[in-house]
Amino acid sequence: MEITSILEDQRIKSHNISVEFEFKEYLEIADNILNNNPFQRQRVKSSSSVYSLLRDDLKVGCIIPPIVLAITQKQFLIPQNANKKELAKSFEAFIKSNTSNILILDGLQRTYTIIDAEEELLRNVDKSAINHFHHNRLRCEFYLGIDKIGILYRMLTLNTGQTPMSVRHQIEILYSDYLNHATDGIRLIKEIDEKGPRKKGEYSFKEIINGFTSYLMRDYLTFDKTDILGNIKSLEKLSKENNDYDIFQKYTMCYHNLQIKFQELAGNWTFDDSEYGQLSGPAYGKNAISIFDKSQSMTGLGAAIGFLVDQELIDGFDDVISNISEIKFTTEISSSLIDLLFKLDDIRKYAPKIGNAQRAYFYYFFRELFNKAGDSYLVVNLAIENAFKRYRQNA
Template sequence: MKVASCLHDNRINAHNVLIEISIGDYEAMVKPVLDKNEFQRKRVRSSKTVYSLLRSDLTKQCVIPPVVLALTSSVGDFDINDTDGFEAFLGVNQEHLVILDGLQRTHTILDLVQELRASSDEQTLRSVLGTKIRAEIYVGINRIGILYRMLTLNTGQTPMSLRQQIEILYLDYLDENISGVELIREVDGRAVTRPEQYIFKDMVEGFNSYLDRDELPIDKSDILENISSLEKLSKENQEADIFKGYVEAFSSLVCRFDELLGGLVLSEDYIEKNSSPFGESVQKIFKKPQAMSGFGAAMGKLIDAGVVGGFDSVKAEISQIEINDGSAFLEEINNSLDWLKNNTKKIGNAQRTFFTYFFRDLLNRESDAFRCPVDAAKSGLRKYQAQNM
């Protein structure tokens, strides 16, 4: 291993060390920590990608772009002037190593080495293991810095989905112990099958709508901008408390509707007339991001207007919601959402705005639809039409 240069990154307050390292040493360094970075995208297995070509190129000592790694801020003291001791420093702190960019290249390298060992092609194996590659290693980087660098580096063949980027930004909130709620991430690969389960990204979108008082979805261009806010929020426990309050309030809403309607679903007669309703049941209606974002934006606006005092008072109002005819409610809210589907260009945004009006009327004591979901479904659509048509 040879240290080529060492620069300080002022944006994330970490040192960037550029090294040259043989593939053999790189394999030994990263193999034990491949699964350490919970933010990382999944590997690409398609043989038709550029990574399949890379296997062939590596046997010809092709120079590949540097991989980027990080040693987290929990490592010991790093002496920027002691470049000769960097290899030993890296070995002592190997357990803190994560891959920021180059996971697919790394898997390709390891697969090739494994394949050559199995083939007994000693000459090619020695050549590949001795081939030099470059690696950038960020030393002393904190979690926010890791996220920032991953997002700015994420421009390759397999970019992270917007869903995963949002999950990364708010990952700390997964540590919150929220009674009766299970938040599921995209990387978990599990479906929402039980009443207490929610998609983490969708819940986060709703919370972001609460913070912004805006029900429209997070745009890709907003992700990096949100990091500066996250840097501040990460120092304040109160934001986690607000997230917990939002989740508990929304969960209490879904539980109340589920309590009132139980397993009730749209009738077969209704389905025959409308074969693709927004949601056949309470769970399918309110566990969609449109409803969560509408709830978040509505709560923010009601609190700003002084109509409700906070999430605790909202939960008290939710507990008093009544539905005399569950079938009528399911049909009415689907009718409103169906109208939006047939009469608006940006259907998803229109649905989010409808839910904002729906929840504002449902939980506003001054509204004629207060605590009456059927009336709120009607008034929510009327207000959307009045403001947008």
């Protein structure tokens, strides 16, 4: 490995180290990067013929554009006036010991193609060709100690115009490390882990990601790359916000504390249509847990908090979290929750896209619930009623 340059990206406050690898050196770390991050294992099937041509070209030594990577969480100290050969040795050791913290920002399909080319040569057992291939060189750029909002910014700008990867999926890649451990009584679980009943504090990683994406995008609906690229000012605000604390963790804690509060207020209440009246279909939820433990409420919460922050009606997640304990009902709790279910049933009957309509309702619900300037502030039954009025006005 050879270091060719060290530059500073002043936009995202990160050093960029440009290196040259032999294919064999890059393959040693690439396998570990892909194995440690299952969310980066997706291939582009539609371009298989293009990558087939590239695979053949790589065997004879073609030059490809640099592969761009980021090393998160860990920082590599770059001494002033360091000798490049000595620096290269220490940087190579640093990379190999931190592959679990490396993400491929640009060049994932090229990486797969290099791996495929090596596998073909190994199957053919041509030692001379394999040796030639392993000594071919490619360039890589490493962003060091970059925060996750900075990584998102770079992933989006680097991949503009290429094979699309949704903003939500890129965020899923960045925050996949939260699947490895429980924090503050919260455990995020993958879909394959969701077969049994969830325990207190367990949430779908996918749905939490949806909610957090709604916060970043300030939108409870679907997201694509152009949405975030078209709103650079919001990204700049988020980058500054993320320097103070981990906003993903704050969003998750906010949602978790809300769930606990709603369960505490509702107690053992359950909906019984034989007692409360007939809905047009299955109830949106049978109890407080099932009503609020859905993607619709998670995305509604994220977009609502984003709106209130932008309007300077609240200071951020800490502001919301500190006031959750004050949430209350001023009418009978059961009648308010029944009213909520009938309103959601009414939305279902007339909405062209039910899921989007439900997200819109919860967006207005959380806007009402946490807007300090509104008359529904921290009062659930008033937020239920006023959110429905706002939904109908804007439907």
